[in-house]
Amino acid sequence: MGAAPGSWTQFSAARVGPHGLVVAVDLTPMNSHAENVVGYTGDFYTADVLQSLASHGPYNVLLSDAAPATTGNRSLDTTRSAAIAEHVLHLCGEMLIEGGHVVVKIFQGGEEQSLLKELRRRFQTGRLFKPQACRKESFETYLIGLGYKEL
Ligand SMILES: C[S@@+](CC[C@H](N)C(=O)[O-])C[C@H]1O[C@@H](n2cnc3c(N)ncnc32)[C@H](O)[C@@H]1O
Known part of the structure; x- marks a missing residue:
């Protein structure tokens, strides 16, 4: 949460590996295009963004x-x-x-x-x-x- 421009996401994607998943959200678009990353552009206070995040959870x-x-x-x-x-x-x-x-x-x-x-x-x-x-x-x-x- 608060993932742009994307270094935490890049690091996390490498840590979880190809069988893991990183779901990232920010108000501004992110740079990460790894296969194990799903990125959302939006406000994590809004219902639609929270619903999108929850759809991949629950998280570790x-x-x-x-x-x-x-x-x-x-x-x-x-x-x-x-x-x-x-x-x-x-x-x-x-x-x-x-x-x-x-x-x-x-x-x-x-x-x-x-x-x-x-x-x-x-x-x-x-x-x-x-x-x-x-x-x-x-x-x-x-x-x-x-x-x-x-x-
Ligand atoms: C310090 S930066 C994050 C840097 C990021 N961790 C990285 O590795 O590149 C903080 C981010 O929080 C985001 N942010 C603040 N409030 C937000 C909100 N309500 N919803 C989504 N993102 C938010 C800002 O847009 C900003 O990009």
Whole structure:
């Protein structure tokens, strides 16, 4: 989710191999044309896009690198990022298999601690992780949940 221009999708397609499937969505068109990738251009808040995504599920893993268009207003940007992260966590209920995993980008300085708490309630393990590849000055980090529990 939030897959354009397509490097995460390319990496994931290589990881799942020819018998796996990566379903990618973004507001803008993606570059990936691999045989094991299905791409959707659209908004993952809309019913038709959610229906298309659900039609390939439930999934082993949900990956969201989605971010709002930043305004420069840190408080507004973190609030919008948290809303996206919350939406993705909400979708785990219908999109993820029991025991599945989720990775969700969130801007730091907002609701990441309360979402981490929620993640830990719904997954066997939940943590925040900032990869080395993130620029030091960047305020993005990732919520990782391993082992989805049906509540
Ligand atoms: C940092 S970029 C993702 C980069 C991508 N992971 C890659 O490997 O190329 C964030 C993306 O989130 C997308 N996005 C934000 N809100 C979205 C929404 N509601 N529906 C679909 N995509 C969304 C943006 O269009 C943007 O392309």
